[in-house]
Amino acid sequence: MQENMEYLIELPQDRAQERLYAALGYFVDFMERPREASEVLKDKQRSVPAEMLPMLF
Template sequence: MQRTYPDTIKLQEKPRVVELYTKLGEFASWMKRPKDAQEIQKDTRKSLPPTMLPMPF
C-alpha cells in the first residue's frame, strides 16, 4: 500500500513545464562541465592599448 502525504511536492505534468525543467537541468549540467582549452584561451586577460591606460602621475 502506498502512502500519500499532504505536504509533498507534486510534479507538474504540463508538457511546457516539463520541457522547461528539462532545459534548465541540461543548462545546469552544461555550466558545471570543465572548460576546454579554447574557452580558457578566450578568457585570458588581454592588455589594454597604451591610449586607454591612465596617466602615470
C-alpha cells in the first residue's frame, strides 16, 4: 500500500447531506468490524425501510 495517499474530500454545504455522510461513515465502520459467530447466527433478512428506497435507486 502507498503510505502517502492523499484524499480530497469536499465537505457538504447542506446540513442534511452532512448528516447523511456521517451516517454512511458510521455504517461503513460497523460493516467492516469483525463479527462474532453468535452475531452471524442471529442474522435475519429484513426489508429495507421505505424511506431508504430513494437512496438505493
